[in-house]
Amino acid sequence: MITGTPKPIEELLEMLEPYENIIVAGCFGCVTVCRVGGDKEVQVLSSTLRLAREAKGKNLQIREVCLERQCDPEYLELMRPYLEEYQAVLSIACGAGIQFLAEKFSKTPILPGINTGFLGVTERQGEWTERCQGCGDCVLHLTGGICPVTRCAKSIFHGPCGGSVEGKCEISKDVKCGWQLIIDRLKSLDQMENYGKIKPYKGWDSSRDGGPRRILREDMI
Amino acid sequence: MKSGSNLERVLSAGHFSVTAECGPPRGADPDVVREKAAYVKDNVDACNVTDNQTSVVRMSSLAGCMLVRETGVEPLIQMVVRDRNRIALQSDLLGASALGVRNLLCLSGDHQKFGDDPQAKNVFDIDSMQLIHMVKTMRDEGVFPSGEKLEGAPKFYIGCAVNPFADPYDIRVPRLKLKIDAGADFVQTQCIYNMETFIKYMEDAKKEGLHEKIKILAGVTPLKSAGMAKFMNRMVAGIDIPEAVIKRIADEPKEKQAEKGIEMCIEQIHELKEMEGIAGVHVMAIEWEEKLNEIIGGAGLLPRPVIE
Amino acid sequence: MLPCTGRIDESLLLKAFENGADGVMVVGCLEGDCHYVNGNIRARARVERVYQILEQIEIGPDRVRMYNLSAGEGAKFAAFANEFVEIISTIGQSPINKARSGNSQPVQEVES
Structure with a gap:
């Protein structure tokens, strides 16, 4: 929501x-x-x-x-x-x-x-956390269902960076390291082969950087 | 030769290499860089010039590189992806190469939260892995990432950084392998205090044959005092200083702690020199550049080789 | 009719002030003794939120207060009521009532 x-x-x-x-x-x-x-x-x-x-x-x-x-x-x-x-x-x-x-x-x-x-989820009554930045080019199938763009403070595609300590992000002990989560999940899915590939530069044009966005569904008009 | 830099020549010739770093000043005074560079001169094969480290605004890395070079020291430009998108990064790479900078270190950069401007917008258009790949493409294929041909390819000896002490440990060697695949020629590590973890890291890297694919420069930082050791251990993400190391310096009286820190650093360099797969050391004497000669000389690494 | 203090929400308490109350006391069952498990705990949280709102808008936070007692404690109820009336008398008329003296009541339109 x-x-x-x-x-x-x-x-x-x-x-x-x-x-x-x-x-x-x-x-x-x-x-x-x-x-x-x-x-x-x-x-x-x-x-x-x-x-x-x-x-x-x-x-x-x-x-x-x-x-x-x-x-x-x-x-x-x-x-x-x-x-x-x-x-x-x-x-x-x-x-x-x-x-x-x-x-x-x-x-x-x-x-x-x-x-x-x-765009977030309800952790519990009174606590919501972010999950999606609506970047327009979803890679969740490659990252164990955890978004590097949203969950990593640096939105990096080959994490975790050197600031990841005991599962926490360098920005705060209250923030989980997104890449630690991705790796834990890839391991439990036995999909670590996804980690060993260099990912192409992300096209931010499908994100807000490409200007205000529009979805046009011809089939529905 | 990929870049023809002095650092590349020294490493290619099989010498144990030495690099150091200069942090540019928080202002426009060029003499601060010149003074630091004078301490670095003749002690190293190349000198890193940091890029707004810890997100604190400083004189630009490229300007710092020019001042360092003016003093007769080969510069190594650090470039973080925090503050510039791929357009600015490409442009600065071309500019740095045109001005004669031949060594490059590709970094993510600390989050802006740590600096003076925590409200700044960060960029992270591409990550450090992709920056390595981008430079390699430009250097070796003579094209922009877009595929357009370059009017003169930039010449860089491409470096990356690794932190063997960050978590999760078991991704650290695979991540170095990724950086090699992306195109890194050399790597400088985070400052090492926990030799036990580092030895394990090197063993794991050697199992993959990584030490033969990339020149590994081990990072060291002399401790000035027990207080500094405790502070770094507690406050700096990804720095791991074992209790035994802290105790060794803390056991000295206050006025002798700096001396002890230097002795420990020299000892550590000797140990690193003997390790298989270590191609050199990166001595980060933070705001203590005047001690570089003592440390590097003490480790038996002077004079630096001259290779034509 | 309210079956439980858990049915009281913030707007109800605020409405009381809008309708001219100088103070509002919420009396619930003893904590841990709620027929609806945690109705009185929820009520307490809502009273706290109203307390904060009254503080922010400078009406005086102490004008709202929650008390807990069991249905059999008539004397205690009387004592609490006296205590609260005492508190409110000391604080005095709410700024709303002060401003209104001489003015007519505001019109409220509510649409669900």
Whole structure:
């Protein structure tokens, strides 16, 4: 899922300073699952903002909504009938949702309520870790199902580097060495022959480096 | 000859080779490099010039190489893949070769987290293995990785680094083999303190015949004090200093610890000289270049051979 | 009706403040004694989060507090209630109520 973290409340209050009547918009997609932008978070954030503003003697009217997804146009359209009544939308969806809102509604300021994080997994309640950078050229079949681009701090293809100690990365004792994980897994799969080959330079053009990406599926259009 | 460098000539002639390193200054003062190079001069076959080591910003490695060469020392340019993409790396390789640098060390580079600018964007477009391969392609085939022909191929004696003390141990020799396959001519190791592990590493490398395919320069760093030993052991990833080594220097009174460190380093070089498969030593006297002559001379490695 | 403090979420507590409460006490069963295994432990975590929110927005974190007792401890409940009222009286009126005195209640729109 796409993960994220709430923006500090002071930052949001500063962002909302010019407005008195806004929409706080959540999303029932990824951000609901990682508890940063769902229906509940809309309620808590709206209450928090109202209380903070009222304590300073400045009211803030909030319409609380949570869309099925902010990354699909048909759900965004549901906001159109009432959007003009509000001065701004504070979206706590991921960066994709926030931008899509901005794109669809050209006359309303759209503000980010969260900092979008990474494509990750739930380790346990309250802990998420990164797994994929969406580089567009998957090599997981060669690396035991563990991604060197994401899991290695240097994204190297022939690791581990000299900074790998007792399974930990040189950047922090809290970070596992991605290449130690790859090697452990290759060994348990009896696929160490994959290690002994020099891999071609990675084509980062399928990644973000190639410019904003597009997937076009002719068969579906 | 692949590059015609002095280091290559000395190693090819079968001499036990010596390299050292100069860290460029954290500023634009060229005299800092000149002073260090003066201590290095006549003691080594080539001198590494580090490339923003530990991600701390310093004068560029190429500029440092030029200053070192001006002093009469053959430079060895270190190049990390942390800060430059393949376009910049190729360009700098061409530039270094054009300016007469003939030795190259291909490195990943420490993560930027360790330096002054932990918020910097890192590059790692290609890794150190691929850098070796890229230089070899450019040198031997006279083409860019893209396949375009070069107007003059860069001439480098290609080096790589290995850390026999990093984990997992059992990938260390296979990884050296990969670097040889990629095109490395020589290798400089991480500083060795744990001779037991290093001997095992060499045995494993020799079983694969690697010592015949690549010139292995064993890395040593003289300890200045027991405090430095403890600090390095604890704080520097991939450095392994056994208790016995720390104890040996710690048992000396403080004012004699530096002297003891040098004695231990010389002793270690003697031991390395006797080991089959070791082609030379890389003496990293960190901010202690003035001791190089004493160490290298003490190890019976002076004068350095002159090979035309 | 709430069957368990585990059913209380942060927004409910915040709503109480929005609706004019100067303090909110959450009274749950004794820890380790929850009919729903860990409802009161979850409640405690949520109360802690509200505590942090109140601190961040300068409403005064001590306006929310969790107490634990068993259903048979009527006297203790009374003592806790008195204690909490004492605390809140000392802290005084919430900044929301201070700001509101003279103002009308804000309108809330909720859409599910």
